[in-house]
Amino acid sequence: MTDELEKKYEALKEYFRNLGSAAVAFSSGVDSTFMLKVAHDVLDDRAVAVTARSHSFPAREKNEAEEFCRKEGIRHIFVDSEELSIPGFSQNPKNRCYLCKHELFEEILEVAKQNNLAYVCEGSNLDDNGDYRPGLQAVAELGIKSPLRECNLWKSEVRAISKELGLETWKKQSFACLSSRFVYGESITVEKLGMVDRAEQLLIDLGFVQERVRIHSFGNGETSGTIARIEVQPEDFPRVIENHQQIVEEFTKIGFSYVSLDLKGYRTGSMNETLKK
Numbered sequence: 001m002t003d004e005l006e007k008k009y010e011a012l013k014e015y016f017r018n019l020g021s022a023a024v025a026f027s028s029g030v031d032s033t034f035m036l037k038v039a040h041d042v043l044d045d046r047a048v049a050v051t052a053r054s055h056s057f058p059a060r061e062k063n064e065a066e067e068f069c070r071k072e073g074i075r076h077i078f079v080d081s082e083e084l085s086i087p088g089f090s091q092n093p094k095n096r097c098y099l100c101k102h103e104l105f106e107e108i109l110e111v112a113k114q115n116n117l118a119y120v121c122e123g124s125n126l127d128d129n130g131d132y133r134p135g136l137q138a139v140a141e142l143g144i145k146s147p148l149r150e151c152n153l154w155k156s157e158v159r160a161i162s163k164e165l166g167l168e169t170w171k172k173q174s175f176a177c178l179s180s181r182f183v184y185g186e187s188i189t190v191e192k193l194g195m196v197d198r199a200e201q202l203l204i205d206l207g208f209v210q211e212r213v214r215i216h217s218f219g220n221g222e223t224s225g226t227i228a229r230i231e232v233q234p235e236d237f238p239r240v241i242e243n244h245q246q247i248v249e250e251f252t253k254i255g256f257s258y259v260s261l262d263l264k265g266y267r268t269g270s271m272n273e274t275l276k277k
Contacts, residue, residue, distance in 0.1 A: 001164050009161050012151045013042050019145065021046035022119045023112040025105070026076075027057070028065035030155070031123035033169040034162045035147055039121065040074050048115060049074050050108045052081035055193045056100075056177040060201065077115075079107045083179060083188075090188045094134070094275065096179060101135035105142050121145045127155045173210040174268060181214045183271060191255075192217075192226070198254050199228055206243055208232050210266050215256075225257030231266040 001009065016022065016039050024036045026049040039047035051057075051065045069076035083089050083100045093099075108120050122139055125148040139146060148158060155174075162170035181196045182188050192215055199213040212231040219225060228251050232240060240247065240261055251259045264270070 001161065005157055005161055005164075008151055008153055008157060009038075012038055012147060012153070015147050015151055016042040016047070019043075019119050019121075021117045022121045022145070023048050023050050023077075023108050023115065023117045025108055025120065025122045025144075026051050026065055026069075027123075027175070028061050028068060028169075029123070029175045030162065030169050030172050031125055031148060031158055033068060033167060033172075034158050034165070035121060035123045036068075036074065037072065037162075037165060037167060039147075040072060045075060046117070047074070048111075048117060049076045050111050050120075051076065051078050052104050052107070053078055054080070054082050054084075054177075055190050056083055056179045058178065058197050058201070060204075061175065077111055079104075079111060081107055083177075084190065089179075092179070092182050092184055092186055092188050094184050096134075096184075098134035098138050100177070100179070101138035102142065105138060105144050109142065119145050121147055123147075124149050125153050125155050125158055171209075176268070180269075180271065181212065183214075183216055184274070186215075186217055195226070195255050199251055199256070202247070202250050203230070203232070206239075206247075208236055208239070212266060212270070214262075214270065226255065227258045227260060228256040229260050229262050231262045231264075231270065234265040237261065237263075237265075 021043060022039055024039050024047055026032045026036050036049050049069050053062065066076065081104045086099050086103050089096060089099050105120060112120050122144050124136060124146050159170045178193050178196050179188050196213050196215055200211060203211045210233055214229040214231065216227040216229060230240065248259050
């Protein structure tokens with residue numbers, strides 16, 4: 001670890017010491033796993049993991065969250081946070097993430113209160129400051145702590161320190177909830193979330209490390225359908241072509257009318273590219 005990384009790592013540990021206790025929003029992703037590991041190392045049983053169950057959260061992520069907490073001996077609490085029940089959420093407005101995060105963090109705040117934990121922490125890092133992130137508005141309004149951002153940690157640094165700590169997530173693909181695969185204004189349904197989940201699981205099973213399946217609906221009635229827009233790293237384009245027959249067959253079984261490959265490749269927040277600046 002470089003001297004700069006060491007300083008940031010020590011600053012993060014000191015940050016948690018000063019908090020004294022915390023409920024940590026835990027999704028089993030790169031950032032939240034690292035944050036939870038450090039919080040638990042410093043605070044022991046005064047750091048509690050809280051994971052939300054919903055249709056936007058794949059079973060594979062839930063299972064990984066459970067396994068990590070079991071392995072590390074971390075107390076793990078689940079809350080049911082069904083986004084589709086939030087008024088307006090299923091219409092997928094531009095502030096969808098705000099609606100979700102506000103409801104979720106209110107639930108985690110209640111968990112913290114019930115367990116005498118002083119703060120709630122979430123895992124955004126400095127990279128999240130550079131994109132459209134309405135969820136951060138909810139973080140600010142509710143007084144949620146953002147240890148990684150406040151200790152000036154970038155995603156690459158989180159991965160680097162995670163590797164030093166022996167966390168398998170150091171090389172895990174970035175993940176965002178399945179609702180982020182929908183065009184703003186397109187209705188989010190349980191059925192479509194399941195389609196995206198199964199499609200992405202197929203790509204993962206085929207060995208793609210960083211992938212997204214964006215869903216686009218068109219038409220109505222007898223002329224309606226759905227397009228799967230696959231995002232992978234450009235260097236993985238040849239492997240998509242090599243496996244195109246299986247991908248098309250399986251995606252069609254899942255319910256997609258057409259299957260496409262996005263030639264821009266994988267990037268975070270691609271659905272935000274249509275938002276007017």
